[in-house]
Amino acid sequence: MKSLLSFFAAVVLLGAQSLQAQWIQTNGPFGGDVWCFAVNGSNLFAGTGGAGVFLSTNNGTSWTAVNTGLTKTLAGFNIVWSLAVKGSNLFAGTHGGGVFLSANPATRDASWTAVNTGLTDKTVWSLAVSGSTLFAGTHRGVFLSTNPASRDTSWTAVNTGLTSANVSSLAVSGSNLFAGTAGGGVWRRPLSEMVTAVEADFSEVPANIIVSSQLIERNRPSDAYKAENMADGNNATAWAEGADGAGIGEWIKFGFDTPKKIKAIKILAGYAKTETVYFNNNRVKEMKVIFSDGEAQTANLTDSKDFQRILIDRDRPTQFVKLEIRDVYHGRKFDDTCISEIDFEFKE
Numbered sequence: 001m002k003s004l005l006s007f008f009a010a011v012v013l014l015g016a017q018s019l020q021a022q023w024i025q026t027n028g029p030f031g032g033d034v035w036c037f038a039v040n041g042s043n044l045f046a047g048t049g050g051a052g053v054f055l056s057t058n059n060g061t062s063w064t065a066v067n068t069g070l071t072k073t074l075a076g077f078n079i080v081w082s083l084a085v086k087g088s089n090l091f092a093g094t095h096g097g098g099v100f101l102s103a104n105p106a107t108r109d110a111s112w113t114a115v116n117t118g119l120t121d122k123t124v125w126s127l128a129v130s131g132s133t134l135f136a137g138t139h140r141g142v143f144l145s146t147n148p149a150s151r152d153t154s155w156t157a158v159n160t161g162l163t164s165a166n167v168s169s170l171a172v173s174g175s176n177l178f179a180g181t182a183g184g185g186v187w188r189r190p191l192s193e194m195v196t197a198v199e200a201d202f203s204e205v206p207a208n209i210i211v212s213s214q215l216i217e218r219n220r221p222s223d224a225y226k227a228e229n230m231a232d233g234n235n236a237t238a239w240a241e242g243a244d245g246a247g248i249g250e251w252i253k254f255g256f257d258t259p260k261k262i263k264a265i266k267i268l269a270g271y272a273k274t275e276t277v278y279f280n281n282n283r284v285k286e287m288k289v290i291f292s293d294g295e296a297q298t299a300n301l302t303d304s305k306d307f308q309r310i311l312i313d314r315d316r317p318t319q320f321v322k323l324e325i326r327d328v329y330h331g332r333k334f335d336d337t338c339i340s341e342i343d344f345e346f347k348e
């Protein structure tokens with residue numbers, strides 16, 4: 001009798017569990033096709049096959065269409081195949097309309113802008129983000145944009161060797177981009193082959209940074225040594241060049257929104273996370289400083305784990321400062337030249 005009772009108890013328990021553990025339909029979007037999601041904090045975005053993009057901020061209890069500026073492209077339908085989040089920006093890959101950007105998608109005045117310069121196929125099945133780079137998978141292969149959120153964005157095809165061009169899915173894993181194709185299987189390409197110039201957006205001066213290369217390591221996130229690390233106020237993060245050897249000739253370019261008169265450049269010219277990390281990697285010994293009018297000066301740096309100040313010997317304003325590595329102090333372990341921080345002092 002006792003064993004029968006415990007059998008019943010077990011059945012009742014199992015029954016209660018199966019009542020809880022199941023799918024529950026959310027309160028919209030109803031009836032149509034939902035092709036993709038993107039998540040940014042507590043904001044859940046859904047891309048649909050005809051009615052554009054919907055946003056829920058409460059786990060699906062309610063949904064709002066967020067389609068201002070998202071043009072209908074196929075027989076009056078708003079088909080969104082893919083979504084991707086990069087920082088606060090949301091990107092939508094559409095059927096026939098290319099890629100759209102919303103800079104503040106979760107706010108009341110959210111609106112979309114097409115960002116399609118150079119994108120020669122406007123049906124975007126898939127999107128993937130790596131650091132500051134956005135990849136788009138289309139009928140005609142893979143495109144990349146290194147500054148997708150800026151006004152002068154442009155796309156470049158990166159299809160060398162890809163013989164199956166209908167790219168229905170994309171994923172970044174480790175140091176590779178993976179492309180899933182319709183009928184042609186899965187393809188792989190190192191990110192370092194495609195991302196030669198990496199651009200980061202800044203809300204404060206400087207307006208942007210472009211670097212000639214960036215180190216991508218096998219077991220680290222692809223943005224572990226991104227350009228932004230030089231301007232995050234954190235000595236424990238660094239940009240590292242991604243070229244073979246010591247990176248002589250590799251460069252960093254800081255652009256300004258309005259021309260600036262530079263008084264000095266403050267630089268922590270190695271990977272200053274710890275003393276060991278600092279000496280294991282290359283430090284900058286000589287730097288060429290180039291201005292937008294072509295004028296240049298050379299700076300010699302000491303092998304110091306502290307900030308150094310490069311005084312700028314000129315009075316004319318410049319649109320940018322380009323810093324080129326000319327010589328290094330060699331690391332004990334790695335041939336990667338690193339810079340933890342760069343800051344600017346301006347003249348009034």
Ligand SMILES: [Ca+2]
Pocket residue numbers: 229230231232233234235236237238340341
């Ligand atoms: Ca840093």
Ligand SMILES: [Ca+2]
Pocket residue numbers: 241242243244245246247335336337
């Ligand atoms: Ca190197």
